[in-house]
Structures are given as structure tokens and as C-alpha cells.
Amino acid sequence: MAISQTTNQLVAQTNQSRQWYRIFFGVRTRILVCYVLLMAFSAVVSIAVIRQVLFVRLQQRIEKSLEQEIEEFRLLTKTNNPQRSQLSGDEIASIFKVYLNRNIPDDDEFMITLINGQYYKSSPRALPSYVKNDSYPINYWAEITKPQYGHITTQKHTIIYRAEPITRGDTHGVFVVAQSPAGEYHDIDEAVMVIIEVSFLVLGVSSLLGWVVVGRLVIPLRLLTETARSISESDWKRSIPVTGSDEIAELTITFNEMLERLQAAFATQRDFINDAGHELRTPITIIRGHLELLGDDPQERQETIELVTDELDRMSRFVNDLLLLAKAERPDFLNLKTVEIGLLTEELYAKAKALGERDWRLEAIASGVIVADRQRLTQAIMNLAQNATQHTNDGSMIALGSLITNGTVRFWVRDTGAGIAPSDQKRIFQRFARGYCGRRSEGAGLGLAIVQAIAEAHGGKIELFSRPVGGSTFTLVIPLKLEQEILSHEPDFNRRRRTSHQQLSRKRS
Template sequence: MPNATISRLRSESRTVRARMLAAMLAFMTAGLIIAGSVSYSLQLAALNERVNSDLLQEIDELRRVSERGVVTNAGVSPHITVDSLLKTAMQSGIPAGYESFVAIIDGKVRYLPAGQHDIDLGDGRIVRAVLDQASPDRIVTTDTRAAGETVRLAIVPATVEGDQAQGYYVIGNAIGAQRSNIYRAAQTYALVSLATVALSGLVGAVLIGRLLRPIKRLREATEQASLEDLTRRVEVPDSGDDVAQLAGRFNMMLDRLELGFKEQRRFLDDAGHELRTPLTIVRGHLEVLAVDDPEDVRQTRHLVLDELDRMQRLVHDLLLLAKARRPDFIKPGPVDLEQLVVDVHDRVRLLARRDWTFDQRAGAIIVADRERLTQALIQLAANAVKFTGAGDTIALGSAVDETEATVRLWVRDSGPGIEADDRERIFERFGRAKDVGRGVEGSGLGLSIVSAIADAHGGAVELDSVPGQGATFILVIPMHTLGKQKS
């Protein structure tokens, strides 16, 4: 594999790891930001609602004080002065946290609650803000700044019939300080979130590295795999996840590639050997050709054409075997088994003077490639002719095995049979039996073609032979019927 390609694959591997980690951290960061922002907004809204509710509660308390009047030794009597009303309100009111009160009469601070409070409503700036915003006819709610903090004020006018004094009952809530608490909590949340993202990034980098380790080994295996060495395999983890399945599928692919390259090398070696022989013969005869001898020219021409015909048949068979692995090698369609065997018999009985006969003819209609099955049976018949003589029997037959759901097509001959040691060799490309095949014409590809046709149908070729008692070659293919057997 070129160095540039290897570098690109390594770079892409690192990029995948970085992109996975970046995507994980981006989603986590976005989630934390959204959660924090929503929480911050909800807390501010809840604070604003709570402060307004507290101010309304204090205003209601002032109204109840005004309605109750003042308690004396003689009983309860209405407030007769603004001062009495505000004094009673200040005495009965208990400021909650972040709250304070102040009573202002005729522009001056009259009463302040005792003790320490979060805000000092007697501060001159707050008093001026109150007097600037106050209205004798309505309650005014406003925010102002005091001591660097925002304070929300409710300015309630206080009047008593018969008293000319103008009083204001002012309730203050340090909403700014409470907002600061929420803001500090948000800052803490942000710091914790940042630390969480950083820690998640470190842990994620380690975990992603472990998850991608099989892919790294896969990359290393692809770097070291070449046409000269396809034996390296990837270690498959026991996790059973997608990565483990990918590693397993990759090993299976290497197995197929290794087998394919081995077959290709053997195929090229065998083809080169078989083609070299006729070329050598042609060259040898042409080199010694006597041009001025018409008879020698005629004989040489006949021999050269004969060798070229043999080379043409060999090339045709090689191309056919090369196409056998293509998906369009088989074109299924309805095939009448009985008619198929009869048609093949009519063709092959003219090959030689033999006792051509039938063993059995099944009457089923199956789904298969009629042309390829015909080709396979003719090839088996031609092969039987080579190893038999005049008067020998060659029989064709077909049967349907309902139990195994298979179709069997065969060619049987009464020739010399096949030795046990030759049964596998004869199905190999250019394979021949040790003794019987000598001197027999042919490329040695016939049975390989038959086997390829059977494989393309999802079946196989079986051989039933006893030396000295003939041989039966059987195509066994899965049965895909279009109809029932004929009676």
C-alpha cells in the first residue's frame, strides 16, 4: 500500500477519534449550558415573583392595621393621626430576611425598625428616591440602587381623615442581593460544568481509544496486507458488538481474497502451461518449415490450424470459468426436466457410436438455467465418450428427491471408471486422471465447468464410480419447482 495512502488512513483515524470526542463534548456542553440557562432564568423568575408576593403581603398587613385601629385602655379606637397609624404598623410588622421598613411623614424619616437589617431604608439616597417616586393617590413599586445593590421598594401612601400630615409606609426588599446569590450559584455551576466537561473529555478520549482499538488493528492489518501476504488477520474481541463484527467480517473478506488470489495464481500458472505447449508446437514447426515443399507447407498449415483451434477452445473454456462467479452467469427460468434430458440425448447421440439410453426421466418443472444445465450434461456426455468405446453404454437420467428437496441429473457410462485417488483431481482446472487421462484429447477444464455450473445453482457434482465398472457423474441442485411431477 502506498505511503501516501497509509498516511491518509492514519490521519483519518485520528480525525474520527477527534470528531467523536468533539461531538460528545459538544453535546455535553450544549446540554449543560441549556440546563444552566433554563435553571438560572427560572430561579430569577421565581425570585421576582416571590419578592412581589412578599411586598403585597406587607401592604395587606398595613391595610389590616389601618382597619383594626389602635388599642387603648378604653378599648379599640380608629387611628386619628398618620403618626399613630405608621407607629402601630412599624410595631406590628416583623421584617423577613432581605426586608426592611421605614415610615416617612411629611418628607422626613419618622420610624425605622429596631436591630440590624439587610438594607437601611433611612439612607438619604433611598429617602430621596422615595420622595421622588411617591404618589399620595396610589401605591408605587420601583427599583433603586443603594450601597451598590438593587432594592425593590413598595411606597404605600398613609393618610388619616382629619390629619393633614402626608405619610408613606415604605417596604424594601434587597432583591439585588438575592440575585447575586443566584448569580454566584450559576458561576459555581459553570465551574463545575467546565470541570465535568474536561474530566469527561479525558475519560472519553481513553474510552474512545479503547473502542477504536480494533479499528486501529484493522488499519494495521490493511497496511500489512498485500498480494504477497494475505495471511495476517485481525484479533476479534469477545464483546460481540459492531466493532467485533466488523473485525470478523474483515477476516472473512481476507479469507476470500486469499483464496481468490491463490486460485488466480494457480489459474494463471495452469493456463500459461497449457497455452505454452501449443505455442511451442506451432513455433517449432514453423521454424523447420520447408517453404519450397508444398506438402510440408500443407501439413504444417493443418497442424498450426489444429493447434490454434485447440487454443481457441481453451481460451473459451477459461473465459467461461472466469464468468462463473458473476451474478449474471445463471439466468433462472422454468425448466421441464423430462424434456431437458430428451433434448440433450438427441444432441449427444451423434457424438459417437455408443449405446445411448435413458435411466430415468423425472416429470417436474423446476426453476434453473436451462442453457447451463444443457451445457453441463453435454460436457459430461462428451467426457463419457472419450473414455468409452463402440458398444459401450452411456445413459442419461433425472430424478427429484422430495426428501432432500433436490434435483439430480446424471450421465452414466460403462467405461473404465475413476480411481479413488483421482476423484478430486479430475474436478480441478486442467486436472486429469493419472493413467486413464493420458492421450485423451481435451483441455482438462470440462469437469471444472460442470462443477462451476452446479455451484452457480447452489448445488454440487457427485461421482459414483467403481474402477472397471464405469462412472456416474451426478448434478445435485436445490429444487425450486414451478409445478408438481407429471404422472
């Protein structure tokens, strides 16, 4: 009882730790974190770019305003300007006075005039403390002798200016138009702070919505997990409903198809174990029974030994066939070489004639070459020929042949025995399928399964045509390759053959 309680507590603790792990490190959390980081990165970059663009535009506007003031000042200083008639007395002082009276500076803009190194007048009259008389900017501008554009930085302010010197005789004057963008910089920073606050608010709301949306998106993944946990070896019938046509739907379809394949594989495995157990149980029972009843009579012992040997040989053939079918799933099942079709057909006919007293006929011989495993093809055709002898009587006709058509080579075995019912034509290629046409064939029922495995390993197939009266025709269809392609592309052909074999195996399962 104590052990059971301890186990339950450990399971509860494990589940709780898994839940916490899923909350902090699950797919939903990781997707949301990536989403938030991406949005935050985008917001930071966007805000930095917006701020820089506003500063650049402010700089361009200031430069344009200063340039406009300088151009208007230069126009007043020209000798052919009609406004010069309003000038009187000292020409430079009159020019400065007329210009300042007629022009109103923009916000944060001020115009300063200097004559012979001394402050003269300004607009507006009340100047900031950092550009008053005897300040560093005033002393610097008083010494300018050429038109100049630049920046002056004081302790707390940056001044953008354009200076235009003017000389008349011994009088030297300087006209300066300047702006201090500190106020507009402050306005830009305030606007950027508002953008940052709004961005954080949007990011928070988007994160909450993202958490909900991602939770809905990962619902199929949770269903996959729950379905996988609920599946046991005896229950493969569950499937997940498919909604939509996105990647999640494709994953769901693939998972459902995998379940179907696994169900088919387990059913095949179960049937294989049952059939193999039955096939092996019979000879083992026979051997055990005869050995238990074995007496001292020499003749009886000899008969028992022969019977036991025969049963052991049958078990050995059965095990070898099973190993062959298992090896057919491996890429190295075939030993591919260039095979001359006509010569192979004649050899198959010569070997088949030794299987029984039948009316053996060679109907056609194809001319050409093929990339194939000669021994496996021989094994497949001999299985078909042996199968034909088991379902025909002495003297019955059995025909063999080969033909090249539509890029394939076809090897067939045709007999005149009893036909195969349509309901049995697919079943007979399954493992341990025996007893069609009202007769029970010898062996374990693996011959046609081996033939089909050899055909599919070559990238081909096995075809069956049968009529109730007139016998059956089994045709092995193998893709054909030209000889020059064989010699230059044989490794690539092996790779494509393995890929084709895997696809056919998945389709068959």
C-alpha cells in the same frame, strides 16, 4: 548518491508532514474534538438551565413571601379580628403600627406604609436610598387605589412589590411589601461562576482522559494500517488479534477474513496463470516445432497443417472456456427465461445420444417450469454427459433424468464407469483438475468448473455421488419457481439470483 540522499530527505519530510497531519486531523483528534465540543455544549446548556431555574425559584419564593405578608395584613384589617382591640386613635395608622411591630421582614424585604400620599412608617426603619421619601417608588405607591402586584425598575435596582390600599373615611392608606432581589441575583451569579469554573476544570481533565482512552481505542486501527503496509503479494499470512466483541473487533474480524479471501484469490490467480501458461505452452511448442521442420513434401505439409489446425482448435476451445468462466462472475451471465422442464429434459437426452455409442437411458422426466438460462443448463448437462462418455466404454449405460423435489429441480447424469476416489471428489471441480480415477481426461480440465459456475449462477449447486464400483452420479440442483411468480417477479428474481451468486462466490473463495 546525491539523488538517493534527496529521495531520503523527501521521504522523511513526507513522513513528518503525515505525522503532523495525523496529530491535527487524525481520527483520534477528530473524536476528541467532537467529544470536547459535545461536553462543552452540554455544560453551557446545563449552566444556562441551572441559572434560569434558580431565578425562577427565587421569583416564586419572593411572590410567595409577598403574598403571605399581604394575607396577614388583610387578616388584621378585618372587623372580626380579635387583634383589632389593640387599635386606638386613627384606625389606619393604628393598623399600620400594630402590623409593623408584630412582623419582622425577611432579608432584602421591606414594608412601607403611606397615609394620604405621605410616607408614614416602614420596617426596617432604615430603607434603601432608592425607596426613601419622595422617591419615584414612594410617589407611585401613594396613588394606588386597588390591590396591585408588579415590578418597579430604578437606575440600578428592580423592586418586586405587592400593594394593598385601605380606606377609612377620608383617610387613604397603602400598605406595600417589597423586595429587591439584586443581592440574591448576585449570589446566583456567583454560584453560576463557580459552576463554570468547575465545569472548565472537569472539561480539561476529561479531555486528557479522553485523549488517552481514544488512543487505546484506535490501536486496532493502527494495527490494520501496519498490517496493510506490511502485506505484499507473496505474504498474506498476517492477521490481527481480535479482542472484545465491539465494532472494532468486528472490523478486525472482517479485515482478517478479507485477508484470507485475498490470499485465496491470489493463490487461485497464481495457479490459474501457471496452469494456463502450461496449457498454452504445449500447443504453441507443438505448432512451432512442426512449422520449423516443415518441408516441401505436399503430404507432409498437409499433415502439418492438420496437426497445427487441431492444436489451434484446442487452444481456441481452451480460451473460450476461460472466457466463459470469467464471464460467470458477471451479473449478466445468465439470460433468464421461463423453461419447461420436461421438454428441456427430452432435448438434453436427444443431444446426449449423439456423443457416443452408449446405452443411453432416460430415467425420469419432471413436469413443471423453472426460471433459468436454457442454453447454460444445456451446456452444463452436455459437459456432464461428455465427461461420462470419456470415462465409460462402448455399450456402457449412461442415464439422464430430471425431478422436482423440496422446491428444487434436479437434473442428473449417471454413468457406470469407474468411481471417483473421495480425495478427488472436491478437487475435480477446480479449474484445470484432470486425471482422476487413474485416467487422464481430454481437454483442459475446465468442464466441471464450468458446470459448477453455471449451477451457482442459478443460485444452485452441483452434487456428486460416486462409488468405487458402480459409477458416478452428477446432479445439478436448481431452485424452482412457480409460473405465476415467474411472470410477476422475474426482475426481482434476477436481482436475488445475482445476490445469491455473489454470496456463493465469496463463500467459494
